[in-house]
Amino acid sequence: MSVLDSKIPQGPLEHKWNTYKNNINLVNPANKRNIDIIMVGTGLAGGSAAATLAELGYNVKTFCYQDSPRRAHSIAAQGGINASKNYQGDGDSDYRLFYDTVKGGDYRAREANVYRLAEVSGNIIDQCVAQGVPFAREYGGQLDNRSFGGVLVSRTFYAKGQTGQQLLLGAYSAMNRQINRGKVQSYTRHEMLDVVIVGGKARGIIARDLVTGEIERHSAHAVVIASGGYGNVFYLSTNAMGSNATAAWKVHKKGAFFANPCFTQIHPTCIPVSGEHQSKLTLMSESLRNDGRIWVPKKLEDAKAIREGRLKPTELAEEDRDYYLERRYPAFGNLVPRDVASRAAKERCDAGYGVNKTGEAVYLDFGSAFMRYGKEAVATQKIDNATEAQTRELGKKVVEAKYGNLFQMYEKIVDENPYETPMKIYPAVHYTMGGLWVDYNLQTTVPGLYAAGEANFSDHGANRLGASALMQGLADGYFVLPYTMGDYLAADIRTGAIPTNSPEFDEAEQKVREQLERLMNTNGTKSVDHFHKRLGKIMWNKVGMSRNATHLREAIVEIKELREEFWKDVRIPGEVNGMNTELEKAGRVADFLELGELFAKDALHREESCGGHFREEYQTEEGEALRDDENFMYVAAWEYTGEPADAILHKENLDYEYIEVKTRSYK
Amino acid sequence: MNLTLKIWRQKDANAKGGIVTYQLGGVEPDMSFLEMLDVLNQDLIDKGEEPVVFDHDCREGICGTCSLQINGEPHGPDRLITTCQLHMRMFNDGDTIVIEPFRAKAFPVIKDLIVDRSSFERIQQAGGYVSVNTSGNTQDANAILVPKPQADAAFDAATCIGCGACVAACKNASAMLFTSAKVSQLALLPQGEVEADRRVLAMVEQMDKEGFGNCTNTGACEIECPKGISLENIARLNREYLRASTK
Numbered sequence: 043m044s045v046l047d048s049k050i051p052q053g054p055l056e057h058k059w060n061t062y063k064n065n066i067n068l069v070n071p072a073n074k075r076n077i078d079i080i081m082v083g084t085g086l087a088g089g090s091a092a093a094t095l096a097e098l099g100y101n102v103k104t105f106c107y108q109d110s111p112r113r114a115h116s117i118a119a120q121g122g123i124n125a126s127k128n129y130q131g132d133g134d135s136d137y138r139l140f141y142d143t144v145k146g147g148d149y150r151a152r153e154a155n156v157y158r159l160a161e162v163s164g165n166i167i168d169q170c171v172a173q174g175v176p177f178a179r180e181y182g183g184q185l186d187n188r189s190f191g192g193v194l195v196s197r198t199f200y201a202k203g204q205t206g207q208q209l210l211l212g213a214y215s216a217m218n219r220q221i222n223r224g225k226v227q228s229y230t231r232h233e234m235l236d237v238v239i240v241g242g243k244a245r246g247i248i249a250r251d252l253v254t255g256e257i258e259r260h261s262a263h264a265v266v267i268a269s270g271g272y273g274n275v276f277y278l279s280t281n282a283m284g285s286n287a288t289a290a291w292k293v294h295k296k297g298a299f300f301a302n303p304c305f306t307q308i309h310p311t312c313i314p315v316s317g318e319h320q321s322k323l324t325l326m327s328e329s330l331r332n333d334g335r336i337w338v339p340k341k342l343e344d345a346k347a348i349r350e351g352r353l354k355p356t357e358l359a360e361e362d363r364d365y366y367l368e369r370r371y372p373a374f375g376n377l378v379p380r381d382v383a384s385r386a387a388k389e390r391c392d393a394g395y396g397v398n399k400t401g402e403a404v405y406l407d408f409g410s411a412f413m414r415y416g417k418e419a420v421a422t423q424k425i426d427n428a429t430e431a432q433t434r435e436l437g438k439k440v441v442e443a444k445y446g447n448l449f450q451m452y453e454k455i456v457d458e459n460p461y462e463t464p465m466k467i468y469p470a471v472h473y474t475m476g477g478l479w480v481d482y483n484l485q486t487t488v489p490g491l492y493a494a495g496e497a498n499f500s501d502h503g504a505n506r507l508g509a510s511a512l513m514q515g516l517a518d519g520y521f522v523l524p525y526t527m528g529d530y531l532a533a534d535i536r537t538g539a540i541p542t543n544s545p546e547f548d549e550a551e552q553k554v555r556e557q558l559e560r561l562m563n564t565n566g567t568k569s570v571d572h573f574h575k576r577l578g579k580i581m582w583n584k585v586g587m588s589r590n591a592t593h594l595r596e597a598i599v600e601i602k603e604l605r606e607e608f609w610k611d612v613r614i615p616g617e618v619n620g621m622n623t624e625l626e627k628a629g630r631v632a633d634f635l636e637l638g639e640l641f642a643k644d645a646l647h648r649e650e651s652c653g654g655h656f657r658e659e660y661q662t663e664e665g666e667a668l669r670d671d672e673n674f675m676y677v678a679a680w681e682y683t684g685e686p687a688d689a690i691l692h693k694e695n696l697d698y699e700y701i702e703v704k705t706r707s708y709k
Numbered sequence: 710m711n712l713t714l715k716i717w718r719q720k721d722a723n724a725k726g727g728i729v730t731y732q733l734g735g736v737e738p739d740m741s742f743l744e745m746l747d748v749l750n751q752d753l754i755d756k757g758e759e760p761v762v763f764d765h766d767c768r769e770g771i772c773g774t775c776s777l778q779i780n781g782e783p784h785g786p787d788r789l790i791t792t793c794q795l796h797m798r799m800f801n802d803g804d805t806i807v808i809e810p811f812r813a814k815a816f817p818v819i820k821d822l823i824v825d826r827s828s829f830e831r832i833q834q835a836g837g838y839v840s841v842n843t844s845g846n847t848q849d850a851n852a853i854l855v856p857k858p859q860a861d862a863a864f865d866a867a868t869c870i871g872c873g874a875c876v877a878a879c880k881n882a883s884a885m886l887f888t889s890a891k892v893s894q895l896a897l898l899p900q901g902e903v904e905a906d907r908r909v910l911a912m913v914e915q916m917d918k919e920g921f922g923n924c925t926n927t928g929a930c931e932i933e934c935p936k937g938i939s940l941e942n943i944a945r946l947n948r949e950y951l952r953a954s955t956k
Binding site for chain 2: 090093094112113117118127162165168169171172173174177178179180181182183185201202204208211214216218219221222228230253282283284317319320321322324325450451455457520524569571613615616620621623624
């Protein structure tokens with residue numbers, strides 16, 4: 043077992059990043075013109091990195107499977123982006139943001155990376171505002187903030203319920219400026235199918251043009267994987283239909299270690315599954331937990347009556363409701379972190395208190411908020427003798443102004459009016475904290491190969507706090523990679539253009555063609571979705587919100603069997619040349635069928651509960667996660683050796699010098 | 710529900726396309742429109758036929774990938790939603806539904822229901838940005854004060870998802886609503902004002918080059934826009950353009 047070198051700079055925590063920047067090698071502007079960079083993925087991390095590296099003078103090629111970089115799934119983030127600006131004067135600071143993130147991640151993140159993240163967070167907001175991102179503002183013209191789960195300050199900047207979209211359009215516009223200058227070449231409807239390694243360094247990729255089906259070779263001096271997470275291994279998730287792990291998985295198979303795959307975030311407030319036809323899940327922003335209260339009936343017979351349609355939730359008296367988050371976690375109440383809220387919902391539903399037909403839903407109720415805001419409105423509008431109904435109506439207007447678009451979205455999907463009856467919600471797979479192992483430079487274990495945003499593992503430990511994904515994606519892209527990659531590329535100024543006619547490119551292209559042919563020639567009987575859905579069921583039932591050794595062992599066997607069946611029995615109509623969406627999906631599912639097994643293996647090996655990883659064998663008497671710092675305070679980085687089952691474990695020990703490791707409590 | 714689907718099939722950009730009729734049973738009102746198409750495609754694959762390809766990704770109404778002209782309307786009969794948010798409860802048992810790609814000279818068909826919207830990309834690349842470098846040394850965010858009504862108006866314009874419904878709805882296939890949304894967003898903010906003239910001229914020039922038609926103010930785009938982008942933006946674009954071109 044080797045020790046991974048995370049290359050954390052020396053010196054005190056708050057000086058590490060500056061010291062690092064002062065001591066790295068720089069590339070002069072003339073030389074930057076001779077250096078090429080490939081960016082796989084154009085979301086917040088990839089888009090911002092592409093724009094910044096091109097501004098600096100490098101030649102950047104970007105690749106995305108969507109028809110435009112603006113459609114990357116970063117766009118779907120709703121609630122906001124954190125930054126330690128302390129504009130509210132409520133005691134926020136870089137240290138506090140760092141502290142909250144490390145604690146929120148259940149002490150499984152790397153201190154130095156998280157501190158750097160907090161340090162550059164304020165710059166992100168400055169940068170986005172300068173680009174014209176229309177953040178919410180107060181009447182004085184200054185930026186507004188709100189609060190998110192797991193913290194006690196208001197540090198979240200937002201643009202209504204579409205913060206991700208506005209930030210992505212900011213990065214996209216910065217990219218467009220560089221495309222207009224000829225410094226970025228954007229390849230849309232392209233998918234990376236392998237990385238090319240020459241002399242031990244990442245030197246290019248093999249990509250497929252999804253319109254023509256042509257296989258292309260692209261070379262560069264460095265390659266960045268910014269292709270997002272692997273949540274779609276569960277089939278049903280809040281990810282986009284096309285979100286996939288292929289780029290990350292292919293580089294893993296070429297030597298990049300994969301870290302903590304079992305750290306996956308299940309978001310507590312999503313619209314419950316409605317039937318077998320379901321293709322994806324829709325998130326209801328965490329910001330709703332600022333005003334909504336989560337509950338289930340106190341009595342089993344009431345829950346049963348609700349499920350059978352004999353009782354309406356609005357008919358249930360206050361004393362017959364169990365506001366279980368407020369009961370269990372009085373300090374944070376409905377704003378506990380996501381992993382805690384999700385597990386608590388599952389616990390109640392498993393105990394028989396679920397409130398929809400499938401028994402897998404809890405209520406998110408705005409009744410109290412209507413009355414609270416209503417009373418405020420009655421007071422400010424000086425209405426005498428307001429009736430309860432009048433007050434409630436006034437309150438609804440206030441809630442509508444805050445969350446109108448989310449309420450509308452809910453009504454369109456569920457066909458129930460959330461102003462009249464509480465929303466039904468249930469946890470769903472949302473984000474993956476695990477990903478490619480990277481050092482402080484965001485470089486993987488392959489030189490010249492970097493990973494940014496959700497695709498890497500580094501900042502969120504075992505659980506990510508709300509509004510921190512956007513922060514990390516943009517931090518990596520705007521402010522980290524441009525420095526760390528420069529340091530690496532300084533050694534490449536005399537290399538010259540990388541040729542694409544080398545044996546390494548030949549071999550990589552050959553392998554890609556072979557896999558495509560093999561998929562096309564299988565001529566089986568079942569569709570790609572058939573296998574994807576079955577994989578999703580195994581993952582959700584046995585590697586989902588709570589896990590145990592027996593289920594995990596079964597999952598490992600079942601996934602392997604399913605993979606073998608896939609390669610014997612998948613059916614892909616159409617041709618390999620030209621557009622073939624089934625073929626695209628097949629390649630992605632083939633990779634998920636391997637990744638899922640490593641995921642389960644990682645979950646089995648981690649004999650503790652922490653963050654999003656909950657092992658039933660390791661819990662306190664009150665059912666809280668029981669960490670084992672003595673044995674598991676490390677990053678598990680897996681090395682591929684041929685089969686997921688044979689992956690070799692490497693450990694990066696985590697040292698906490700600046701933070702006291704405690705039991706995470708939100709009580 | 711049982712449905713008759715009349716769907717545009719076209720092998721590739723150069724092939725001649727045509728309507729093919731399919732019968733589909735077992736559709737549930739809770740399904741989204743795209744999930745209904747998933748069921749159809751599953752049937753086709755089971756029969757060994759090529760599935761109908763259509764653009765889609767986030768399936769929650771924000772990425773702007775999905776398109777489809779459904780019974781003659783972009784994103785179908787409901788208002789303020791994208792096709793992926795359209796649910797089958799909007800239809801009745803026994804209905805015939807006609808599904809075509811978005812039609813415009815500047816949106817050539819790639820295959821079946823998928824069109825090439827890269828013309829939108831090029832309009833954005835021509836000037837849809839603020840020329841500021843990512844140095845991290847810009848001024849503090851709160852040093853730029855923006856009055857709330859102006860910030861809100863800029864936000865409303867910025868909610869455009871670039872789906873192209875405005876073009877598909879327009880009898881002239883004009884891209885004015887799309888272009889005006891970006892021009893407006895940046896013209897309304899002090900950050901974008903500095904290069905507003907250059908931006909509007911460059912974006913309009915590119916829009917014309919792409920082969921989009923002219924605007925005759927029918928307002929169809931506003932009605933079909935899934936994000937409710939207002940016609941006021943077109944008026945603002947015209948003002949900005951006039952001002953810039955007479956300087």
